[in-house]
Amino acid sequence: MAEALTLVPNNTLITASAEEGRQLAVKMARLIMKATQPDQAVREKLRPVYAEDPALLIQLGQNVALEFATIAAANNYWRR
Amino acid sequence: MAEALTLVPNNTLITASAEEGRQLAVKMARLIMKATQPDQAVREKLRPVYAEDPALLIQLGQNVALEFATIAAANNYWRR
Amino acid sequence: MAEALTLVPNNTLITASAEEGRQLAVKMARLIMKATQPDQAVREKLRPVYAEDPALLIQLGQNVALEFATIAAANNYWRR
């Protein structure tokens, strides 16, 4: 793993809104895959595989859901 | 991913009822798949695949369950 | 998805007992699959597939466990 890669953008889970929290969840899910497979050429070869495979699309969605659960709790669910 | 796509409708996890919270969970689970596969033609080709595959139907249900757990907590479970 | 389908029976996660909460978890897990595959004929064709496939039986059990975790929290675990 490329140790220098940032895994949590801006080093915080706090976001201004639920929408931004969801975007952070997507980014964090991607950054972990980038850390495990740092070779961009390989990642670009893999991307169309999961983007056209319904099982992988669903599993990727599950990772985002799990990251989002943590981010949402961190932000007290952006309750006003 | 199409960055312009809204991932959290109305930018809030707060809903008026458990039923609406569940609908939001379904929408959020779908929007993540839309974000990963923005090509509508491909998504329409994939839909019948998972709608007729029991394993994928179950996995999709799991994603909704995970999204709903977060939404329900955000709404204090709609306790009256 | 058939938007008219009720996803949360009685529009509440609150139940009188743990047993009823568990039954609600089963129903909610099923209703999501019904929403994704509204065609009853297809669902009836799929049912024996997962009822006789140990991997799918286990995965279905996982969905119920996840739904139940949310319902149990909503009910403060039916502590007396």
Place this chain on the structure above:
Amino acid sequence: MAEALTLVPNNTLITASAEEGRQLAVKMARLIMKATQPDQAVREKLRPVYAEDPALLIQLGQNVALEFATIAAANNYWRR
């Protein structure tokens, strides 16, 4: 599903100890599978399949872990 089947033994998540809580988790995970596949003859045919398949053994363990998380929270983790 056999609606008459009890899904939560004794209709409570509260147990006297962590060990009993874990046993309840095992029972609840099994009862869901029993509810989905009420035919005992089929279940007995499936049992050796997952008992000798490492992937299924692990997945079954995951269901127990999920049920146990809920039961442990219900019991305030049996802290003394």
Place this chain on the structure above:
Amino acid sequence: MAEALTLVPNNTLITASAEEGRQLAVKMARLIMKATQPDQAVREKLRPVYAEDPALLIQLGQNVALEFATIAAANNYWRR
């Protein structure tokens, strides 16, 4: 399942440290598999299967993560 098998060593989730909590998570994940497959000869045949299969190694790690989440909460995360 061998009902006499202890599923929670020492009948408590409380441990002196995070490291011991993690070891407990590993043990609890294993004991569930032992309970489902009590035949030691079969388990010893299965062990090299999942120890050399990356998918099973990852899934086993997921079970430990889930058990650990419960144990860590029980111990208030060993905060000092």
Place this chain on the structure above:
Amino acid sequence: MAEALTLVPNNTLITASAEEGRQLAVKMARLIMKATQPDQAVREKLRPVYAEDPALLIQLGQNVALEFATIAAANNYWRR
């Protein structure tokens, strides 16, 4: 499993920042796999398998997400 292997680096879940917490999640997810497969030669043979398999990359990301959820809760989400 090599009992002497440290499973929680520094024996604490508390980290100075979200970024360090995420790095700890990655390490803890790896250490469990190392504990299950202590033979470094085998692990090095398995690594390219999951680094080039999109399903395994996603599953590995899920393990990190689960470990991170626990670590983030332990740190009160690094709220300032």
